[in-house]
Amino acid sequence: MLKKFFLTCSGVDKNLINECSNGEQNKYVGIGATVFFTAVMATIAGSYALYTVFDNKYAAIFFGLIWGLLIFNLDRFIVSTIKKSDSKLKEVLQATPRIILAIIIAVVISKPLELKLFEKEINQVLLTKKNQMTLDNKTQIAQQFTPEVAKINSEIEVLKQEIVTKETETNALYQTYISEAEGTAGTKKLGKGPVYEEKRAKHDASLLALNKLEIDNSEKIKNKETAIATLVEKQKSAETKSQPIISNFDGLMARINALGELPFFTSFFIFLLFLAIETSPIIAKLLAPKGEYDFKLEEKESAIKTWATQQMQQREQMLQADISIDNKVYKDITADEELFNYKQKMARELMKLQADSFYKKQQKML
Template sequence: MKRIGDFFLFCSGAHVPLLRRAPTETNKYGGIGATIFFTGLLAAFSGGYALWSVFGQLWSTLLFGLIWGLMIFNLDRYIVSGMKKRNKFSSEFLMALPRIVLAILIAIVISKPLELQVFGKEIRQELIVMEQQVFKTQEDNVLARYKQRMTELNGEIALLEHGIQTQALRRDTLQKIAQEEADGTGGSRVKNLGPIYKAKKADADSAGMALQKITAENGALIASKRQELAGIDSTFKATVAQLDRTHIDGLASQLDALGHLTERSIPVRWANWFITLLFITIETAPVFVKLISPRGPYDDLLEAHEHAFIIHRKETIEKREREYENRMMVVR
């Protein structure tokens, strides 16, 4: 336990030999050191997971996580150790403000990869939806390139078929009129096959020949246009089949998916904010502990130690200046 306590005192950034002379302060600085250590540990996990989600390589992930954790640990240790108690809260707060802002930024950076892990299941489902939306957009873009020509061909085919149907309806009507003239149910109302019937029968036969002609001509055009339409449809399907269907699973895509989830779901939004606030609280806790705690024996010892160093430095400088002046007087 003593070694663990000594390690946490080292993590706090305090001057351990001076802290030994103020035993009542060890618990406070031990707590600060533990907070700094576990923040660095969480940063290592966070950075490792972020790299793993991008590259998926174990050793590079472990190495980067270790380096990232040590960097955050050292930065936090520097932030806390650089704060001095001067019994003036306003000046201390102004001095601590840049450190607080830096601590908040570090907390946000650390929390994001861990938020991705917490909401991993929901993010994977959202990524599937995003993949489908991307593919649908790509498919619509491909379809837009062929849609105008396909619409034109379908319209032309419908027009040609309508021409055949119109001529067939005309032939059927003329045949019915000729038949009614023959059986006496229409026309002159006289049952005979006389000149009137023959004239109407000739009109019906002429319409039938015209139908055969337009059916042959339009049928050939319809077949040609349907063949062109089938070729366009085949090209469209081949182009769609060649579209990139790569899974979206990168870090940026996961952050984008998390953003979509927080926009749509209030519970996810609040949970996301609480996780971020938790890390901000953890990261800024050592700074605020140093800021709001009263001046203690360690602070007096540290100030006396620094003051003694300043006095020694001034005395050394003054001594060297006097020696220099004496040498200059001897030379003269």
């Protein structure tokens, strides 16, 4: 049962292979088994690759099976179409396009399994990238809000500086009228005279202006601090909204790029392994000597080719014979006087009818 299945996988003619020896059958059983297990590896690799895309195991298994069947069909076709001949160079030239196709298939099959084998290392690379992307994202978002925040902060500093300046001016006026009262400055007269009253009034007016300025500027500063808090909240919201995009940065393309950053030779040797698996049926058939099955297949194809050539030649001869007979028959007919007179009579009748018809049309037009 298993032997018949692997023979089917190898793409051989079962009627011919059953007439061959066990050794010849076992050779093609081995080739068929290689084709089958290559398709199994392709199914596993394709399922994992598609799972990283769809994140759904049922969809991944379904499309992975389709991919495995496609690879199986391609490998079976490649092996079954390589014909053995007496010239190794001719065989190699015949197999070259198929080997190139096998290399492409090996690349496609090996890459998803490399992603699985180096999953931990790839996750580390992706984590480093995500962290850097998070920092870069915060920097880019901050660049949108920082200028506005800095502008509002500078406006707050101006308002605070206005209060400090007015406070300094008021304190200076306070010292002035106190010194006048003590007689240490101004008129240098001890007591509260007219000059003292004048300077005291200036101080009181400045103090009232300072109190009003503090109230007004405090309200403005409070509003501006609220605006800064709103901008900071918007900045945090923008960072929060963009973070899931960065967190989901682990798709198939991202993992392939991360794999490319790992040491080359480890990944390359895995590729060579799958290349050896994929090309092994072709290499085995190229290295194997021309066997019993190949001779039987060549004999059968030669017989069919000879029969087809004979059929074509017979049809050509029949055609030539028919042409010769027809030429002779029609040549004899051309000399028949009775047929000539009959056709002449019919031609006259036809010309009369044409003349009558033309006359009637012209008569209607006039």
